[in-house]
Amino acid sequence: MERELEKLLKKSRLSVTDSRVKILELFFNQQGALAHGDIEKRTGEKFDRVTVYRTLQAFLTKGIIHTIPTNDNSIRYALCKDTCEEGHHHDNHVHFVCNDCGNTTCLEEIIIPEIKLPKGYASNQVEMIVSGICRACKKG
Amino acid sequence: MERELEKLLKKSRLSVTDSRVKILELFFNQQGALAHGDIEKRTGEKFDRVTVYRTLQAFLTKGIIHTIPTNDNSIRYALCKDTCEEGHHHDNHVHFVCNDCGNTTCLEEIIIPEIKLPKGYASNQVEMIVSGICRACKKG
DNA sequence: TAATAAGATGCAACTTTGTTGCAAAATATT
DNA sequence: AATATTTTGCAACAAAGTTGCATCTTATTA
Ligand SMILES: [Mn+2]
Ligand SMILES: [Mn+2]
Ligand SMILES: [Zn+2]
Ligand SMILES: [Zn+2]
Numbered sequence: 132m133e134r135e136l137e138k139l140l141k142k143s144r145l146s147v148t149d150s151r152v153k154i155l156e157l158f159f160n161q162q163g164a165l166a167h168g169d170i171e172k173r174t175g176e177k178f179d180r181v182t183v184y185r186t187l188q189a190f191l192t193k194g195i196i197h198t199i200p201t202n203d204n205s206i207r208y209a210l211c212k213d214t215c216e217e218g219h220h221h222d223n224h225v226h227f228v229c230n231d232c233g234n235t236t237c238l239e240e241i242i243i244p245e246i247k248l249p250k251g252y253a254s255n256q257v258e259m260i261v262s263g264i265c266r267a268c269k270k271g
Numbered sequence: 272m273e274r275e276l277e278k279l280l281k282k283s284r285l286s287v288t289d290s291r292v293k294i295l296e297l298f299f300n301q302q303g304a305l306a307h308g309d310i311e312k313r314t315g316e317k318f319d320r321v322t323v324y325r326t327l328q329a330f331l332t333k334g335i336i337h338t339i340p341t342n343d344n345s346i347r348y349a350l351c352k353d354t355c356e357e358g359h360h361h362d363n364h365v366h367f368v369c370n371d372c373g374n375t376t377c378l379e380e381i382i383i384p385e386i387k388l389p390k391g392y393a394s395n396q397v398e399m400i401v402s403g404i405c406r407a408c409k410k411g
Numbered sequence: 412t413a414a415t416a417a418g419a420t421g422c423a424a425c426t427t428t429g430t431t432g433c434a435a436a437a438t439a440t441t
Numbered sequence: 442a443a444t445a446t447t448t449t450g451c452a453a454c455a456a457a458g459t460t461g462c463a464t465c466t467t468a469t470t471a
Contacts, residue, residue, distance in 0.1 A: 146438055146447060179450045200340035200400060227392060244384045251406030252367060260340060260398040266391030286467055319421045
């Protein structure tokens with residue numbers, strides 16, 4: 132595992148540091164997205180808050196993670212697929228936010244449908260966020 | 272105009288106050304969304320910051336405005352159509368964020384397409400945010 | 412219209428979140 | 442192993458958001 136992560140970091144031309152490995156590990160051990168706050172909580176005393184900000188920023192610009200917009204002022208972050216690189220994201224999947232457990236999930240298999248914009252608008256990126264009750268919560 | 276706004280406030284069982292009228296006016300005089308910060312700037316010295324928070328909160332729960340998720344930690348707010356009420360929003364339109372001018376627009380006429388969720392998921396609400404270049408900026 | 416009740420506002424104090432510069436520490440390169 | 446390059450933590454700060462409470466405003470009633 133550790134090796135895996137190192138490889139990913141190196142591929143992105145990021146030096147391999149404790150915080151980067153640990154935070155990346157968090158993302159791998161969790162399906163679903165993490166907010167900045169989550170990461171602070173889970174890394175506990177280990178790293179400075181500033182380091183978490185800078186680490187997420189680095190992962191973002193290198194195309195290791197992507198953001199998921201929210202309407203509660205707490206951006207979520209989730210792992211990108213291999214196909215994403217610095218400057219070229221290829222995340223076109225739907226995100227699901229559970230109103231019960233609060234988890235945000237990437238529905239990798241659900242592709243965001245095309246839409247026709249009014250004349251004069253040029254689209255660059257499309258986000259689609261569905262909220263409701265997730266599978267796990269529905270059962271429970 | 273003033274009358275219009277009063278009517279809307281009363282219909283929502285909100286008492287008619289200076290700040291509510293002025294902030295609601297802002298929304299009416301502007302097509303597109305406003306962030307909390309925008310409102311603070313435009314109302315200048317007039318109201319306390321806390322009042323702006325509480326006013327937006329009131330408008331939200333009464334179904335006068337709706338939120339638009341962002342990935343920069345600054346939720347946008349825009350007017351709802353008449354059909355929205357306390358507890359029952361009926362906003363199913365696409366939102367457009369211009370990367371040039373930064374404006375967020377409600378594309379009322381573009382309905383969010385249906386999607387098929389994986390088994391076990393129940394959808395409650397769907398958001399679709401397109402970013403790119405808006406009509407105004409494309410021309411300029 | 413005046414008196415009263417209900418509700419909204421501003422202020423102060425505070426918490427949480429995010430930013431920046433810089434010296435010390437860790438990592439990468441030779 | 443020595444050096445160059447990056448990253449980290451700390452401190453200090455700025456910005457954003459929250460809460461309780463006294464005062465003022467709006468709505469209701471007589
Ligand atoms: Mn995703
Ligand atoms: Mn809208
Ligand atoms: Zn759930
Ligand atoms: Zn524009």
